Amino acid sequence: MPQETRTERLATWAANLRYGDIPDEVVQKTKDFFLDTLGCAIAGRHHPAVNAMAQFAVQMGPSNGKSELIDGALKFTTSPAFASLVNGAASHVVEQDDLHNRSIMHPATVIFPAALAVAQDLDSNGEEFITACVVGYEVGCRVGEFLGKSHYELTLKQRFHSTATGGVIGVAAATAHLLKLSAEQTLSAIGTAGTQAAGLWQFLMDATHSKQVHTGKACFDGIFAAYSARDGLLGPADILEGPKAMGVALVPGDTHPEAIDENLGRDFEVSRSSFKWHASCRHTHPSVDALLSLMKKKSVMFDDIESITTRTYQAAVNVLGLSGRGETVHQSKFSMGFVLAIAAKKGHAMITDFTEDDLNDGSLRDFQNRVTMELDSDIDRAFPEKWKGTVIVTCKSGQKFSEEEIERKTRTLATYGGFTDTSKVDLIIKRAWNLEHEKNLQGFVF
Amino acid sequence: MPQETRTERLATWAANLRYGDIPDEVVQKTKDFFLDTLGCAIAGRHHPAVNAMAQFAVQMGPSNGKSELIDGALKFTTSPAFASLVNGAASHVVEQDDLHNRSIMHPATVIFPAALAVAQDLDSNGEEFITACVVGYEVGCRVGEFLGKSHYELTLKQRFHSTATGGVIGVAAATAHLLKLSAEQTLSAIGTAGTQAAGLWQFLMDATHSKQVHTGKACFDGIFAAYSARDGLLGPADILEGPKAMGVALVPGDTHPEAIDENLGRDFEVSRSSFKWHASCRHTHPSVDALLSLMKKKSVMFDDIESITTRTYQAAVNVLGLSGRGETVHQSKFSMGFVLAIAAKKGHAMITDFTEDDLNDGSLRDFQNRVTMELDSDIDRAFPEKWKGTVIVTCKSGQKFSEEEIERKTRTLATYGGFTDTSKVDLIIKRAWNLEHEKNLQGFVF
Known part of the structure; x- marks a missing residue:
């Protein structure tokens, strides 16, 4: 046999x-x-x-x-x-x-x-x-x-x-x-x-x-x-x-x-x-996390930053290198420079943080031009087991989000999608937390 | 631009x-x-x-x-x-x-x-x-x-x-x-x-x-x-x-x-x-064509053949080498030896020529064992531009089939598929030959 x-x-x-x-x-x-x-x-x-x-x-x-x-x-x-x-x-x-x-x-x-x-x-x-x-x-x-x-x-x-x-x-x-x-x-x-x-x-x-x-x-x-x-x-x-x-x-x-x-x-x-917290391409997240952490720790503000060099793995360089300046809202989430500019200015990079107006914001575009991306061979060798970014900070992708944070993200996404009936969103959330006891899955989509 | x-x-x-x-x-x-x-x-x-x-x-x-x-x-x-x-x-x-x-x-x-x-x-x-x-x-x-x-x-x-x-x-x-x-x-x-x-x-x-x-x-x-x-x-x-x-x-x-x-x-x-005339894997066709042509030209009969060496391209060796002896009717069409045995014995290798009974026919199985397949590097280099096989005969895939031959093949296939209404097959054939004048394509499948 x-x-x-x-x-x-x-x-x-x-x-x-x-x-x-x-x-x-x-x-x-x-x-x-x-x-x-x-x-x-x-x-x-x-x-x-x-x-x-x-x-x-x-x-x-x-x-x-x-x-x-x-x-x-x-x-x-x-x-x-x-x-x-x-x-x-x-x-x-x-x-x-x-x-x-x-x-x-x-x-x-x-x-x-x-x-x-x-x-x-x-x-x-x-x-x-x-x-x-x-x-x-x-x-x-x-x-x-x-x-x-x-x-x-x-x-x-x-x-x-x-x-x-x-x-x-x-x-x-x-x-x-x-x-x-x-x-x-x-x-x-x-x-x-x-x-x-x-x-x-x-x-x-x-x-x-x-x-x-x-x-x-x-x-x-x-x-x-x-x-x-x-x-x-x-x-x-x-x-x-x-x-x-x-x-x-x-x-x-x-x-x-x-x-x-x-x-x-x-x-x-x-x-x-x-979970994915930032609304940008996943390959920017280690750098966003590192930047936000650094800014908080050292009390650095958006206007204080002269330039940034991000060190990352090859796959990130490949994907992010393609979108150029980011002419659309979607493309802008694939530009390392633009994403870091948004994060530095707004303190986060959630879905409602990327807008048409931002595309024409001179301060964001200036900041974007001061960001350069470099391949780091140590970081690259660790990929995809670990998704690391910038100079020192390790990927936080394993971090624990609370139920409350997931609920907030869900409500933000539902609002973004034009879901105005908040009682319906409440019901979906309630049913999701009770999922193992649900008799069937009808009614989850609308 | x-x-x-x-x-x-x-x-x-x-x-x-x-x-x-x-x-x-x-x-x-x-x-x-x-x-x-x-x-x-x-x-x-x-x-x-x-x-x-x-x-x-x-x-x-x-x-x-x-x-x-x-x-x-x-x-x-x-x-x-x-x-x-x-x-x-x-x-x-x-x-x-x-x-x-x-x-x-x-x-x-x-x-x-x-x-x-x-x-x-x-x-x-x-x-x-x-x-x-x-x-x-x-x-x-x-x-x-x-x-x-x-x-x-x-x-x-x-x-x-x-x-x-x-x-x-x-x-x-x-x-x-x-x-x-x-x-x-x-x-x-x-x-x-x-x-x-x-x-x-x-x-x-x-x-x-x-x-x-x-x-x-x-x-x-x-x-x-x-x-x-x-x-x-x-x-x-x-x-x-x-x-x-x-x-x-x-x-x-x-x-x-x-x-x-x-x-x-x-x-x-x-x-x-x-067009594909033989019912076996396409990679066997050059060899089948060559064998049938040789048998006809030299008046060789099934029982006269001691052994056959087929020379072919790599892709044929790969595909045909996999099916082994050919335990099912389907697999038997991928065995070079069995396909040549069928062709040599019956004079062709059409869809109705491969049956369950043939799988247990000792004379076909003996013949199969006397066929060996070899890679020919000249033939391989010409592939896929030309699909050549055996010692000398070039692929006849470009040959012209007459309308009559196509009609006969269609009727054989329809019979094999259990299509008993021959008047329906007649109608399909008639409409196909008149295709450019058809107002719509309804009714072609059943």
Whole structure:
């Protein structure tokens, strides 16, 4: 009998996880991320990419499904594949979703929209939903860690958007869990998800909309993989380590096979993900944190600063070097200089801190021009295990946010997204904190 | 003003092609391939992968669309994205669809199902349909040629299923043409298609169902790209040659940029594609042709043959080396030895020539064991421009099939697929030959 592969072990674990196996703090953090993601989806629902994808859902999908679709213009229910397509796109617009360092992934923006839509379709309860999301995080992030840094970028070139390529597999596993698939069927779902893995960084060059396409399609494709596995479609068994699989075709450098199955059931990837507080690109956060900390400690004011040199890792230089001066509000969040200017002037860099007016603020633009970015080889070697920035300060991504802070962030995002009914937001928050006792997931999106 | 890119030139050409610009012989060959593909779809409609994908369409899609879905069990109309998902899978099951040498692609199995479903949705007429299919072939195959041989395989390892990765872009262009998108919107559609490009060969290792997933999803994803481009979703402009685009991320060796736009409007890729006559893997065909020709010329019979050495290119050795003895009818079509045994004994290797009984035929199995396959470096260097095999005989893939031969192949495939109503097949054939005069494309699938 052939030896069990790492991917088989991961699929078996995913199929067999029960709610009672999950530590309390992992349940709590899953609920935190879920609420955080709802806020992100509401905040992003007016984006043109989201609207175009919602139009596609209207034209190509049914209008009588049970899954709720969030969008700036439409309010309707459809099948889970289409609801998650749109919600997965919406939740990745405002760049406020979580970050899982080791995998260089934003798992929340794919796992929650997909699991929510499927749970609504299947009438799953809160415990089942939480368990499926923990499975989705675990499988998706472990795949991302397996694919590693060179999958994300190599030799100064971005390659794959790992949130999508690892994410589609996490979605498949979460969906398979809600569908109560066997370990064998779950393995098929993982295989079919992996052979669809896609998502390139070319959109960074001209600020086009693929980022939302990648997360929305990761949801759709992962759901396709799991539902069709249930109905008899066979996926390749060893889609990670096989001789013609993802590790060979999508990873130009080293893979990390041990990440697939080491400490399964003891470590939980949910615990390793972190909230995103600043509204700018995640690669600016270590520098923002360092700057704000320094300014506070030394009582330095915005006008006192002559110039700043940030020292960072290669991936940050690559991504942030592309957006130039930042001509739009969106692009400005990818300019290290502009982001530090905002943070220094306003004391934080939240979503409402980046405005059209700021783009024409001479003092911010002057400050921006005095910021230079340098590659630091020590910091680069530590990436992606640690996301460090500037001269001395270590990444604070692991810091603990209180429930109160998450609630405040959610309310800010909901306001930004034009959600005026605050009693509705109150209800969503209350239900999220009580998630494990919820009978079903209906009514979470609108 | 920045210089126009090759991809922009291709998109502009695709948006502006008119029926009157297409040479008569290209129109005729497009009609030939269309009929050929319908036969393939009927023949493949009972496959479990097709049935599972049809179930997904039923559960996730609408039941009141205008596009016809072919399947062994269901007869219903749905939205074009779902109809093409299923029909694109069905037409790639029996390995009888066309081959475009230079791109190592099977364009028909993605272009026709997608364009047909969209044409049915939009009430396009025959001329519009033919024009869109010519656009789809041109764009898809040129992308495949750009990506080149190393995208398909490198250093003894298969990488990407180029029918899917080039195909999704061809589908986007064909759909964009039917939607009458501008050149700029077509470029967006191409960009969004390219960032979704996926499809790995791992399924060859365990005979699972990804091959059909790849073609079906290429249809779905390409349609998504074009419809969402119409509704305002922006795709990256230079998804082929850009610094973070397909050429960088998906091609480990050399790309062929000139293939993107050289001789646009003068050469037509439709003319370069060839019919598949034998029912076995395309990589066996040069050897089958050579063997049958030799046997005829020298009056050699099955029992006269002591042993055979086939000399071929690396990609053939890789693909054919995997299936071992060929335990199933499907796998047996990937065994060089078994395929040559069938051809030698029966005088051809058509779809009805491979049966369960043959798997247990001792004389065929003995013959199989006497066939050895060798890598020929001259033949390998010529690949994929020319697909040569055995000792002396050049690939006959460019040979001309008569209308009569295509009709016979279509009837054989329809019979294999359980299509008992021969008057319906007659009607499909008649309409295909009259395609440019058809008012709409309704009724082609059932």
